[in-house]
Amino acid sequence: MIILYLTKQNRNSIYSLLGILETYNYFITKDIIIFEKLNNLTIKHNEKHFFFFSFCTQDAKNHYSILQKLKNICKKSIFVCGGPHPSAKPQECLNNGFNIVVKGEAENIIDEILKINEFPKIIESKNKVTLDNYPPYPLKDPHYSLYLEITRGCPYNCYFCQTTKIFGAKPGHRSIENILKYCEILIKNNLTDLRFVTPNAFSYGSEDGIKLNFTQLEKLLFSLHKLTYKKGRIFFGSFPSEVRPEFVNDDTLGLIKKYCSNKKIIIGAQSGSDIILEKLHRKHTVKEVFNAVEIAKKHQIKVDIDIISGFPFETKKDILDTIKFCEKLINTGCRIHFHKFMPLPGTQFENLKSAELFPEMKNFMNKWIGKGLVYGKL
Ligand code: SF4
Known part of the structure; x- marks a missing residue:
């Protein structure tokens, strides 16, 4: 067996x-x-x-x-x-x-x-996997399914994350036909809430994972919407995946509004300090996060923001910048999903030690956790 x-x-x-x-x-x-x-x-x-x-x-x-x-x-x-x-x-x-x-x-x-x-x-394995060659769950019993993997691999190589190390920098996408085939089976089995695994939901169809492929993204969401029109709900850019801030624009959020059931997206921001963002190799800025949140607000889409703290190189100024950043975001209606830094094997930060959180960060968290506007573990 x-x-x-x-x-x-x-x-x-x-x-x-x-x-x-x-x-x-x-x-x-x-x-x-x-x-x-x-x-x-x-x-x-x-x-x-x-x-x-x-x-x-x-x-x-x-x-x-x-x-x-x-x-x-x-x-x-x-x-x-x-x-x-x-x-x-x-x-x-x-x-x-x-x-x-x-x-x-x-x-x-x-x-x-x-x-x-x-x-x-x-x-x-010597050869990279083509997602289309494998079903995302057992066809004999689709009830053994949670989330459908639609993209594997990420070009950003953030220094705390294992994704690029394990799956490589070049994204591989499951084809739209293949996604529809497996979603249809789920719906027939009354598994009607469709959620997807991807490093950055809005990068679907992008050849390099960096340049938005709006045509493919729209085709995917339009087709899924058509499939689920009578029965089923699409959750995209929200749990269990997220989106990068620079992919949030009027067009991508327009697709969420038009075709998806989620009223919220999750944006990976990770820090409110540009110095830390650079050290994390995030390849986006604090300003881009604010822009993304502003656009989401215009579209009446709520935003949860992922934040990591506890890097050993964070200074008090970085922490205060991040707290200020989070408070501004909370005041515009966002929730903060807090993560304590944990050095993961295989990443550039593998040999770093997780630092004790600054008292200011703990106070900030304690203040907002009670109000439900910050969640996660200290
Ligand atoms: S944190 Fe996100 S964007 Fe960065 S490497 Fe991991 S999956 Fe890619």
């Missing part, structure tokens, strides 16, 4: 993996078991199984602990891992007991992985 460990954090990856496995003729129940709690896993311990784990850095310790318990009872099984953390720290995963680590994309090499018989092994 192929056995998948499902957690709150890896749900979308595991559901996508079910779709990928289906293309290799492995099906839920017949060939695949999913478990969330060890106590609920009923398998023959003396048989050889393939355990697949997919995890991010925040979930790594939990996965190592489950792995140890499983290795004690399933001595003949093979333990495979992939996802953001294993891609960046393959040797650490082997040291913790995994037999096979998949670096980067797994789609094209599932057969190869299942045939490996020399361990430990780090395996990496």
Whole structure:
């Protein structure tokens, strides 16, 4: 059997993996078991199984602990891992007991992985994945689906983020026909709220991910709207994805108003200090965030703003600039989604230490969290 460990954090990856496995003729129940709690896993311990784990850095310790318990009872099984953390720290995963680590994309090499018989092994796909070649969820049971991945890869290479490192700088887009095909199946199965995974929703169709491809974006949203006209809702540029500020303009927001159900978008701003934005390699300015919010206001679209603080190089002035920036945005009706900086493996900031938040930042957060205008963890 192929056995998948499902957690709150890896749900979308595991559901996508079910779709990928289906293309290799492995099906839920017949060939695949999913478990969330060890106590609920009923398998023959003396048989050889393939355990697949997919995890991010925040979930790594939990996965190592489950792995140890499983290795004690399933001595003949093979333990495979992939996802953001294993891609960046393959040797650490082997040291913790995994037999096979998949670096980067797994789609094209599932057969190869299942045939490996020399361990430990780090395996990496040579060819970039074409999203159209794999369903985003298992067609036999579309209820194993959350969000549809429409774009993979990001050209911006922000120094705190793993996306460019794992998937490369050149974006690959799922075609409109392919997106419609899978959305139609979801709707037929009464899964009517359509949400998408993409590094920057408004970059859909863009060859380099930097230049807006309005024609393709409009075609996508128009087609989705047509598909969902009687039944279904499109959420675009909001959870679980976001948009970059410089992609927000009258045209892109016009599409949200015309074709989508969300009344809010999420803009990745990350800091209210241009000095910090430059250090993060964000490639946009504070002014561009204000412009984007102004345009959204004109279109009566609400905005949540992503902010990160706790970088060790932030000065008191940077923090005060960010607080001022956030307060201005709150006063125009935005909400702030706060993230504490966490150095992620494989990124340029991997070796930095997360700094204690300045008291001014804590005070700012405490003041607004109670009012529901700032959310996130301190
Ligand atoms: S933070 Fe967003 S824009 Fe920057 S590299 Fe990651 S996905 Fe791309």
